[in-house]
Amino acid sequence: MNLIIISVVASLLFFLGTPIVLIIALWVAATSYLIIDFPLANMGLSALDSLKSFAFLAVPLFISTGDFLTAGGLSQRLINLSRSLVAFMPGRTAATAVLASGVFSAISGSNAATAATIGKLVGPEMKKVGVSPGLSGAIVAASGTLGVIIPPSTIFIIYGVVMGVSPVDLNLGGTLPGVFMMLLLIAMCSWLTRLNEPGERPNLIVIVRNIARDTAAAYLGLIAIFLLFFGLYLGWFSSTEAAGVATIYCLLVGLFITRQFGWRAIPSIFQESAAVTGIIAPMVAFSLQFQQILSVLEIQVVIQDFLSSLAGTHGTLLTLLVMMGIIFVVGCITESVAVVLILAPILGPVATQFGVDPVHWGVVFVVGASIGFVTPPYGLNLFVTSAAMGIPYATLARSILVFILPLVLSWIVILIFPWLTLFALPDRT
Numbered sequence: 001m002n003l004i005i006i007s008v009v010a011s012l013l014f015f016l017g018t019p020i021v022l023i024i025a026l027w028v029a030a031t032s033y034l035i036i037d038f039p040l041a042n043m044g045l046s047a048l049d050s051l052k053s054f055a056f057l058a059v060p061l062f063i064s065t066g067d068f069l070t071a072g073g074l075s076q077r078l079i080n081l082s083r084s085l086v087a088f089m090p091g092r093t094a095a096t097a098v099l100a101s102g103v104f105s106a107i108s109g110s111n112a113a114t115a116a117t118i119g120k121l122v123g124p125e126m127k128k129v130g131v132s133p134g135l136s137g138a139i140v141a142a143s144g145t146l147g148v149i150i151p152p153s154t155i156f157i158i159y160g161v162v163m164g165v166s167p168v169d170l171n172l173g174g175t176l177p178g179v180f181m182m183l184l185l186i187a188m189c190s191w192l193t194r195l196n197e198p199g200e201r202p203n204l205i206v207i208v209r210n211i212a213r214d215t216a217a218a219y220l221g222l223i224a225i226f227l228l229f230f231g232l233y234l235g236w237f238s239s240t241e242a243a244g245v246a247t248i249y250c251l252l253v254g255l256f257i258t259r260q261f262g263w264r265a266i267p268s269i270f271q272e273s274a275a276v277t278g279i280i281a282p283m284v285a286f287s288l289q290f291q292q293i294l295s296v297l298e299i300q301v302v303i304q305d306f307l308s309s310l311a312g313t314h315g316t317l318l319t320l321l322v323m324m325g326i327i328f329v330v331g332c333i334t335e336s337v338a339v340v341l342i343l344a345p346i347l348g349p350v351a352t353q354f355g356v357d358p359v360h361w362g363v364v365f366v367v368g369a370s371i372g373f374v375t376p377p378y379g380l381n382l383f384v385t386s387a388a389m390g391i392p393y394a395t396l397a398r399s400i401l402v403f404i405l406p407l408v409l410s411w412i413v414i415l416i417f418p419w420l421t422l423f424a425l426p427d428r429t
Contacts, residue, residue, distance in 0.1 A: 003297070006030045024286045024338070028293060036296050058157045058167070061243030064273040065250050066108030066117070069221070071261045071269050072254025075117050077218040078103045084210040086186070091193030093129050094139050095186045097122040101143035102182040105150040106225045107246060111336075111373050115144030115381045119388035130196045134399035137391040138374075139189050141381040142403040145370040146185075148336070150178035152228055152246070155366050157239050159340050163348050165358050167239040168232050173363045173421040175229075177414045181367075184410050188403070220253050233424065290342060300346050307350045316354045320415065323347050324368055328408070331372020336380065339369045360421045367414055371407050374400050 010027045069075055082100040086092050101118050108114060119140040126136035148155040151171035160167035228246055231237040254261050294300050311319040331339050351361040373381040376397040386393045414420055
């Protein structure tokens with residue numbers, strides 16, 4: 001009875017707008033004290049242990065990488081290159097927003113940083129060509145989902161820490177699914193804005209010349225992308241080491257090559273990164289304790305038994321689709337890190353029981369969580385884009401609906417075709 005009362009109170013706090021991290025912390029404290037008789041001192045000790053993970057150190061480092069990338073002026077150069085690559089397409093400015101998001105994601109690892117940066121830099125360009133504010137904001141928000149699919153990804157690292165799956169394998173596994181989603185979004189954005197920017201007869205010489213010019217200008221950012229991808233693929237770095245290398249590289253480039261910021265600006269840049277990390281770290285700490293309590297109460301076992309019986313009655317594919325539906329619904333109402341930390345330990349073992357590769361399911365899970373970034377009523381990317389581009393949230397929430405179906409369809413395709421995830425991991429196929 002006490003558990004029901006605690007859970008009802010937590011639900012009421014959620015609907016009243018209480019931050020999810022406080023709700024989880026209060027639920028953990030009340031349940032520990034009143035239900036399972038855990039000493040409250042366990043909360044502090046468990047929180048400290050959960051954040052001492054070497055793999056988790058990559059999260060604040062990749063956040064810092066994105067901040068130094070923008071402060072050093074590399075983001076604008078990568079956007080210029082993206083614009084040259086899609087110059088021949090109708091709706092090329094919207095296509096640029098998507099391609100630039102994919103390129104920026106290959107360094108920053110953050111959906112929020114991707115949406116904020118692209119919104120500020122490409123948003124005004126879409127306004128100039130006549131794309132409506134709602135649609136331009138929706139394009140930026142939807143493109144921001146690539147931030148946690150195209151490696152490196154902070155969410156893949158968090159998933160790996162929680163589930164004991166290699167963060168490097170997860171990041172490599174997200175490469176082709178991320179590119180697939182990016183190409184799908186480019187095609188859709190080009191079609192939606194084709195009347196604003198009709199296609200022009202391409203001049204191959206001009207296109208090649210512009211691409212060569214902008215590639216030369218963006219070489220510093222491209223070096224960072226190649227360093228990270230091949231460093232992970234060839235085993236030179238772990239995810240945490242790659243994050244450290246990327247952070248130092250972007251810092252040195254901004255200080256000594258582009259000279260877009262000086263030594264005095266470094267503390268403020270780190271402060272911005274720390275503010276984002278300060279949101280994620282408590283959620284990781286309390287959510288891991290949340291999992292411990294669920295295990296003691298055997299709630300995970302009950303859910304897993306239900307899904308196993310559902311598979312026996314209706315088949316594995318339908319059960320996996322039900323699991324994806326759970327991820328989608330929870331992603332609509334809470335933050336993606338919380339989705340990973342709460343649902344991954346429950347659904348992951350079931351997927352493995354069905355014979356799904358843990359890396360493949362990890363990518364499928366994170367893709368589903370990323371769709372939650374743009375799904376009302378929560379939709380973190382919608383809030384970020386609204387603030388960055390000055391577009392009312394309600395306008396974005398209406399405009400984003402056109403992107404939900406193609407994102408969900410791409411999610412199902414990634415589930416059905418495991419080779420999209422495992423092509424870079426031949427030892428797992």
